[in-house]
Amino acid sequence: MTKQPPNVFPKLTEPNGLGTGPVPIEPYVSSDWFERERKQVFGRAWLCMGRVEQLPEPDTYIVKEIEVCGVIALITRDAKDKIRAFQNVCSHRANMLVHEPAGKGSRFVCKYHNWGYRNDGDCIGVPDRNNFFKLDMKTCGLTPIHCETWEGWIFINLQSRPEVTLKEFLGPFGEAFKDAPAPFADEAFTVNVSNMRANWKETIDAFCESYHVPVLHPMTIGTTFSNDSNPFSRPLNGVVRGAHRTMTTFGNPMFQPSPNSKVERLAYSNVDTGNTLGGAAAREVEAIQHHPAINPRRIPNWATEIVWMFPNYLIFYSPGGFFTLEFWQLTVNTTRWLARIHIPRAKDVRQRFQQEHHNCRMAEIFLEDVGNLERQQRAMESGGKTEILLQDGEFLLRHSIETIQKWVAAPTVREALT
Incomplete structure (x- = not known):
């Protein structure tokens, strides 16, 4: 068993000024909420x-x-x-x-x-x-x-x-992520899920907590983000910055592909990506690991820094590169979701093989999420529950819904940001 140092899994909800009670399901299923978000959030935010x-x-x-x-x-x-x-x-x-x-x-x-x-x-x-x-x-x-x-x-x-400037909108987040690197941003592998039957908040929530990873993704990334020392994939850090938020996820330092995963073993036999979500060698994207806002506690066993720019844009930084996800509300229960995975142009056949494996793995993970999210939307709409219960590791979701509730209610953007 790999031992973690003391306090490696800090409390995240209350230290970030968030509540701890149940969260209503209504914003995920209500047409009225859809209209309010359309006008008060997407119509006013940068x-x-x-x-x-x-x-x-x-x-x-x-x-x-x-x-x-x-x-x-x-x-x-x-x-x-x-x-x-x-x-x-x-x-x-x-x-x-x-x-x-x-x-x-x-x-x-x-x-x-x-x-x-x-x-x-x-x-x-x-x-x-x-x-x-x-x-x-x-x-x-x-x-x-x-x-x-x-x-x-x-x-x-x-x-x-605009009621506020972009600088005012970004606030302390913009200061923290100044000079953040974007290696290979001119190269991208894209995945476009054009009409998924799920509310946009439910969809983006799924990518902003790692609690589900060992359960929903056991054969893809389950053991990448958990091990005996962290069986529930608890986050390593998390910071709320105005309307925006970030979280550092755990990476299993002992991860090895299964002996039966011969293709995966071959793909990563000569490439150190820091973890299997990386599309580049760690040495090629070293600047990511040195930025002060990415893995700010400098914990060795990290996998990703999830950066959530309000309202609907995610950046995933990892020791092996970065990718982005954007979630566009179509109706109250349909979403368009676009992924851009940034990888370097392959220098040889081996690197191209590793990248193709990486892209296929990412697409497989996304498909696992799609099926689950559409089932969850149907269950939410059934009326079987009126609230959801969030644990400490799901603090990004709680900050998101609290922020959206604030924007929906606020008569001005400046009031929504305070």
Whole structure:
């Protein structure tokens, strides 16, 4: 049995100022709650859209759909290297302007009547312009969306005038994660679960506690995150920072693939990823392990730092790299969930083999979660229970629901953040 040093599993709920009572199920199943979250949370918060590396050079763009608010955002990097965001809607007959999810181009032309726009939003072309009535092209540009970047992350705010700046929204979290590394952010393996039948909060909750891992994932990562010294996969640390939150998970230092797992043993025989969730060798992403906010207690046996940027964006840092998960509410009980797993470009066949195994493992873990979450949603909707009970290791979930309740009730964003 591996002995853990004293106090390696600290209390997390009460020291972070959180309650300990039952949590209501209503926000996970109520249509009224869905409407309140749509307006009070997603309609007012700064929303993370991804990384600047998704716009690798001037004149590149991505299109991001925020279904919960009925918005299709066109995010561009213009010729002056400025990142901007617009409603992806033509000014003429309000048709969708750009159909592709990503690409390169300094101009966009509507496929309905050939109205043209620069990627800075200006309208630059109107066929048969003289047949309009006193048309002023200066007022016909794309509708801007407030857009800012922080440490390479792109955020938008859907309010006509954001109540707080991005810096104010991030608060102490932004200070703590200043200069956080993002190795291989320009390379990504993506998994898109487009229409999962589960509430978005229930879905994101599943990735923010490790209590379930030994039970739900026994053959994939169960023994990666637990052993005899920590059979219930208790967290090693956790910090609430304003509306945002982080947690350090335990990693089994004695983990070895099963003797019957011949492919896994071969995949990791020559690669030290720090744990099997890593998509890169630990030496390639060493900066992650040195950042003061990642595994802040510097405990050797850690597996991941789960970073939850309110409301719906997760970053998983590990000794072997990082990946992101984003959860977009579609209806009260359906969610779109996107994973971007960042790995280096393979230098040889062995590394490519290890990465393919890693990606397949991640997809398998996700599938295990999907089936469970859809069953849980049906059970929640059955009315068999009206509350859920959370233990200390599930403090991220408790902070999430308490924060959402605060945002739903608060008349202003500034009040929601206090």
